Amino acid sequence: MRPAQALIDLAALRHNYQLAQRLGGGRALAVIKANAYGHGAVVCAEALPEADGFAVACIEEALELRAAGIRQPILLLEGFFAADELALIDQHQLWCVVHSAWQVQAIERAQLQRPLTVWLKLDSGMHRVGVAVDELQPLYQRLLASGQVAKVVLMSHFARADELECPRTLEQQKAFLNASAGLKAEISLANSPAILGWPQVHNDWVRAGIMLYGASPFAGQHAQAEQLKPVMSLSSQIIAVRELPAGEPLGYAGRFITARPTRVGVVAMGYADGYPRHAPDGTPVAVDGQRTRLIGRVSMDMLTVDLTDLPKAGLGSAVELWGQQVLASEVAAQAQSIPYQLFCNVRRVPLRYQH
Ligand SMILES: *Cc1c(COP(=O)(O)O)cnc(C)c1O
Numbered sequence: 001m002r003p004a005q006a007l008i009d010l011a012a013l014r015h016n017y018q019l020a021q022r023l024g025g026g027r028a029l030a031v032i033k034a035n036a037y038g039h040g041a042v043v044c045a046e047a048l049p050e051a052d053g054f055a056v057a058c059i060e061e062a063l064e065l066r067a068a069g070i071r072q073p074i075l076l077l078e079g080f081f082a083a084d085e086l087a088l089i090d091q092h093q094l095w096c097v098v099h100s101a102w103q104v105q106a107i108e109r110a111q112l113q114r115p116l117t118v119w120l121k122l123d124s125g126m127h128r129v130g131v132a133v134d135e136l137q138p139l140y141q142r143l144l145a146s147g148q149v150a151k152v153v154l155m156s157h158f159a160r161a162d163e164l165e166c167p168r169t170l171e172q173q174k175a176f177l178n179a180s181a182g183l184k185a186e187i188s189l190a191n192s193p194a195i196l197g198w199p200q201v202h203n204d205w206v207r208a209g210i211m212l213y214g215a216s217p218f219a220g221q222h223a224q225a226e227q228l229k230p231v232m233s234l235s236s237q238i239i240a241v242r243e244l245p246a247g248e249p250l251g252y253a254g255r256f257i258t259a260r261p262t263r264v265g266v267v268a269m270g271y272a273d274g275y276p277r278h279a280p281d282g283t284p285v286a287v288d289g290q291r292t293r294l295i296g297r298v299s300m301d302m303l304t305v306d307l308t309d310l311p312k313a314g315l316g317s318a319v320e321l322w323g324q325q326v327l328a329s330e331v332a333a334q335a336q337s338i339p340y341q342l343f344c345n346v347r348r349v350p351l352r353y354q355h
Pocket of ligand 1: 031033077157190191192193207208209210211217
């Protein structure tokens, strides 16, 4: 079998969740949208029996978790896209973000068996979704008065919490506090960068995404982020070795030209597996536990690495594309991407789980 795989360390996932809960100081939603950022949503949810709840993007993702027997609260981060989803939301007791006035109207008119739990989302400055500052109080009162809602949590989302010197996060918090003044509701503002870097915005609920998977949301070093443990190890093996003289082009477009006699290792991993095609020469790769570099353009099923300074490495050597020795954030930075996208793009390789 092809040796490429993504090994998922569920003990590391639990460690990272517990860190989010501890730093947040209240309850923590584990954000497992997009198949748990590529890590496998059902297995990740099953590995977190202590989670206060989960968050997904949409009802399809929530129903997959319910079908697998997940009983904790599940929040739909984009709410419902059409009013007819409310029947399933009711039936499966899902929690639901409300970000627009039409959704409030749909809830008022719905036939429900039980009152809903709604997370009313304010646009505090990101300007993507969320109700406007002057709509918040009237919509909150309408939800309470509807008789259809058991509880309203107030939430908002930060645009720039990963920039620790940027005033925008505290400006958004201030806009939120002004808009919600006087309302007696639970509050949720913090995503991963805010959990790790902005203790003053933690409140009742935090929403931990990327930090669960052990990647730092920050570009630089950060003391709290140092405590995270990488969850995914994307690995493969050397499947062929080439000895090239100086001056030879390697791979598509001859992007890399050997500057010295070079031992090239060919790795069974390519962009069809989710490894970023834009990774440049020099992107770190670990072979038998030693760091070396990518050379040559990434192909669909293979990529090439420099083994010249690793004389013991050869056919069958273990290659880690990202994990413990090479952080996903290092590869992402080289490829002008972010670890979020690298993880979500992983496909074709089997996901294997370490409990
Ligand atoms: C995806 C998402 C999160 C998680 O963000 P991370 O940066 O991965 O922690 C939190 N809140 C909302 C509304 C989201 O859509």
